[in-house]
Amino acid sequence: MDSIYNSRKEREKEARKTLILDAAARILSEKDYYEATLDEIAAEAELAKGTLYNYFKDKQDIFESLIARGHTCFEEVLTKTLCEPESLESLIRNILVRLIKVVEENKYMVRLIFYAGAHLSDNEFTMMMKDLTTKWHEASQSLAKVMGQFKETEGLAPEELHTAALLIFAAIDRIIKMSFCNGESCPPKDIDNYVRLLHRSVCTEKTI
Amino acid sequence: MDSIYNSRKEREKEARKTLILDAAARILSEKDYYEATLDEIAAEAELAKGTLYNYFKDKQDIFESLIARGHTCFEEVLTKTLCEPESLESLIRNILVRLIKVVEENKYMVRLIFYAGAHLSDNEFTMMMKDLTTKWHEASQSLAKVMGQFKETEGLAPEELHTAALLIFAAIDRIIKMSFCNGESCPPKDIDNYVRLLHRSVCTEKTI
Amino acid sequence: MDSIYNSRKEREKEARKTLILDAAARILSEKDYYEATLDEIAAEAELAKGTLYNYFKDKQDIFESLIARGHTCFEEVLTKTLCEPESLESLIRNILVRLIKVVEENKYMVRLIFYAGAHLSDNEFTMMMKDLTTKWHEASQSLAKVMGQFKETEGLAPEELHTAALLIFAAIDRIIKMSFCNGESCPPKDIDNYVRLLHRSVCTEKTI
Amino acid sequence: MDSIYNSRKEREKEARKTLILDAAARILSEKDYYEATLDEIAAEAELAKGTLYNYFKDKQDIFESLIARGHTCFEEVLTKTLCEPESLESLIRNILVRLIKVVEENKYMVRLIFYAGAHLSDNEFTMMMKDLTTKWHEASQSLAKVMGQFKETEGLAPEELHTAALLIFAAIDRIIKMSFCNGESCPPKDIDNYVRLLHRSVCTEKTI
């Protein structure tokens, strides 16, 4: 009974945290770390400001949790996409399209992805970037591994494949950044161009 | 005599602005917009706080000027590099190496490039991004044009060339981002990989 | 219960506002809008500076509220006096004596009455003056109406009665202004003179 | 030669002071003491800010000089009017009309007359008011003396006459205050009413 009670409590606690993070995400779609005030987030979450401190250590904590959530979401989509390798080209296309879609559907992630940490001190910033870099490297490893299974990439060294994966992520970064300001998605034709270029970049045989 | 007098004054005014921007740049290497206070910048510039307002409208103005300076610097290096097209591969390599060097030598630019505008409201942010996007497009056009002169790229549509140029910038973004936190430059071997991949992405004939 | 709870909260909120306004009034007795700082007012109210902002939008708001309070106070005394019309002369005397007393007992009102708006921009100033003028006109109308009921004023046109009421207020203004600096009240003999003159100004029959 | 030189110098100095005061007056028509900055006044006077300090001790000094000038102007008009006593009624009318005209033609005087000293500390304010009170008393004495020469006022005690003079000034105050905000002058009909009331207030014989 105790354990059940606890687990209900825990579930409720988790639900509250989610509620707060959702509110924070909505605010973050329009403001950055310093412009988003706890007053706003509390109001958006329909909670008192003091209540936030029952679930998060401080403002920073809220935003780090949100960043973590964003990355988890990203990774899930990535992992899922890597499990359905049809062709190398469609793999690249799927990764591009789906990850971009995730971001476009969660506008707040743009700020989190590009500006996460903009407010950190040099040291904290460095540590955060290290953490991010590690995550990107892990993701790249996974992607590189799957790409390596296609025969078009036979001639590539493992590190080159890894770099190729990073280049794909780089393309995603840029597409999001450039389409973000128009309010419109990146045109399919541009996506096609990116896909073709990225595909060609890892093809050692002349197929295109 | 009047014009000479005026020009001396103007030069002195410009020198002071530079002095302040240099100070701001140094502070900006370690702090972001909100953490960097005018007190610090004034102290760093060895001027009274009020003096800053003789040269810049407000805090925002200082940072916008700094961003503008960063972009000018970037563009100059890019333009210079585009004037010496030896081979397609060396062109790509030069752009990568030199632009990365510019940033590494001006550490503050990292924050400016990635976080410029992180503090802006949604509207201001959008406008700034639009401006940046335009600049990137212009730079891409120039780069695409030069790349198009090499016969390896003969089979590429103009828009594909343009996208290829954007992909090169995307790579630079990512290299800077990832190497930034280590304090060490991107290893030459990784650069080699990027160059090879980017080169291959625009080669329509099988040469590699 | 809810309504009781709310009303307690509201009462407490109102009490705090009063507390702050009282503090502001004390400061305002000695300083003007620009010299009175929020630090001082907060200290006088024994509250933190930030607390003031929980009850008033900004500095301006505090002072406008104080002015409003002053006018309400004025109007109440005026209304009460108009309800007890014994004779025309005693009416005039009562208005003079009581309104002057209100101001002397609330020294801060002197500045508010004479300098309310001294710090406003031309436009705001004009608007405020319009508002004040309206209030004075209303008060004059009430006073004129009561004065018109006495047969001594029979020969006066309505507009002349109205002007006569304004003249009474003008006298009050001046008495306050001139006695303010001595720290002593206007001598009763002077009041007598004003009463006699003002009475005579509205008497169309020769009674004095 | 020396004295001539000095007097030219002095005249030039005086001219500069006038230039500055004129500029200050123009600014003061639209702003109050705190809103009017020395930068503005210097710009309006087409002089450098530092130059102001060659002619006036500080900001306060400029404004005190301006107030003094305003009073001198007032007194001149008053004195001149008192020299042409036709009838008691026309005397009162002339004083009202001319003094109001002076102010309407020098809008800045409104702020100076009503708000002069709004920014002063309690002590300075009191001293200034004492000074002003003295001046008003002197002016009232002069006016009372002239009014006393008309036989309509025969029955009035000297102090009552003095108070009557103050009442006339009070009326002027109020007329200016109330017409100030409309941008239009006080309608002649209202002036007529004031004149009639003020005249009647000092008439001990039944003539009206």
Place this chain on the structure above:
DNA sequence: CATGAATGAGCATTCATTCAT
């Protein structure tokens, strides 16, 4: 646990005054 009033350190900005040229 939830609340939200109170806190007060922190910051951008203004402006009278000074002084070297």
Place this chain on the structure above:
DNA sequence: AATGAATGAATGCTCATTCAT
């Protein structure tokens, strides 16, 4: 005498955090 760049004290306002209820 004239200049105007430099100064820096002063101030209104914000907002993360605390804590009594």
